[in-house]
Amino acid sequence: MGTDTSGQLQQDKSYPTHPDAQVPAARGDAITGDRYWSKDFADREWEHMWKRIWHVGGRTAQLQEPGDFVVHNFRHESILMVKQEDGSIKAFFNVCMHRGNQLLAVEEGGVNGSFTCPYHGWQWGLDGELTWVQDAEDFPQGNPCGKLRLKELPCDTWGGFIFWSFDPEVKPLLEYLDPIPALLANRDLENHTRVVWRTLRVNTNWKFASDNFNEAYHIPSVHPQFMPMIDDHYSTTVFEMYPSGHNRMIEKLQPSSRLPIDADIMPLWADVLKEWDIDPEEFRGRAQEARVALQQARRKLGPERGFQYFAKFTDDELTDQIHHTCFPNLTLTGTPEGLHVFRTEPDADDPNWSTFDYWYLVPEVEKASEVATLYGMRPYEEAEHEEGDFANYEATIDQGDFLSQDLSLAVTQQRGLRSMAFGDCYLSGQETRVRRFHEVLNDYLNGDR
DSSP states (O other): OOSOOOOOOOOOTTSOOOTTOBOOOOOOOOOOTHHHHOHHHHHHHIIIIITTSEEEEEEGGGOOSTTEEEEEEETTEEEEEEEOTTSOEEEEESOOTTTOOOSOOSSEEEOSSEEEOTTTOOEEETTSBEEEOTTGGGOTTOOOTTTOBOOEEOEEEETTEEEEESOTTOOOHHHHHTTHHHHTTTSOGGGOEEEEEEEEEESSOTHHHHHHHTOOTTHHHHOGGGTTTOOOOTTTOEEEEOTTSOEEEEEOSSOOTTSOTTOOOOHHHHHHHHHTTOOGGGGTTOGGGHHHHHHHHHHHHTGGGTOGGGGGSOTGGGTOEEEEEETTTEEEEEOSSOEEEEEEEEOSSOTTOEEEEEEEEEOOOTTOOEEEETTEEEESSOOOOEEEEHHHHHHHSOTTOHHHHHHHHHHHHHHHTTSTTOOSOOOOGGGHHHHHHHHHHHHHHTTOO
């Protein structure tokens, strides 16, 4: 059994909780190190969990015309998503049913009416039906055209994301995601633009990111630069868990409650306030009170500065960091400026490695041609895919980059989890969602979900 209990957390009562939210609780299932490095455990995840869930395969903005396609490689499988003549999207295994060759070796593009296998030239329509083969008369079983189809998979969309599943009997997408679409309903995600699209290969198990984004306990140690303006303390943070296995955590945009209550306003917080015509000196000795003033300023000044979408936001959405951790491997962090998307996926062969995806999606700001990102100003247009190894990324990026800070710890933790000294996590109450994540995973592996 685990060492933590279901202990009550003192939560900020100013946020209305979702009706399905539960008091953070956990059974106490142990989080053992082998979950992160065992090949046998990774194979069980594949068989009992990855084959049964919905996966994010891309953005609908990548598919503008019939024949436009996106390819998503997951472990040893390759999935092809293609826009149909009627505007819908279908997903297929990226495999020719003749001799098993992959139809496409690129991650996105477009075709004129059909896909042609590069091996023997078989042509498959956008709807997956075989339309032409060489020497059709030479097949003893008859012409295969009109008989064979590409292997189709369930495919659906929400929020401008394309989802697919290996499971032909998977529950409907909106039911699977519940209550995440309702929690993000004020954001017009379908029309957001992905201005950053980066994939890193990291020497860590895929579960590191799910663990990491399910708690804020690490922020003072790993991200101290945020403390002047993000309140990481559990007494002011909202923690919610839902029966679906998804979670939400909300951190107020205000100086950390770990700082002295009469601390001066630090430069980072002062800069945010001044940007919205608030004099930091007015809040000397009461820095946290400036959060409400910032909400009021954004509500008043937002429209004239091009932030028309602010009108749909609640006051809290005008300031705070709202983290939605969607089981098992997707985190959607909403801020007033946009949506940070984090996705981790397992390596095909080695559970000690994974890929870490970071996307940054932004709404349109009127009269603005560029938007601020972690990597400087970017134009309001779909980003090119940037790929690389984390070791190379870490050597070139600003050490204040929070992704670099998180992933560097992922690498060293992966090494420590191999030690015979580690038996289970010893968690604080505010980390309860970490254990609950592993318990939901256990439910899949045990056939209970």
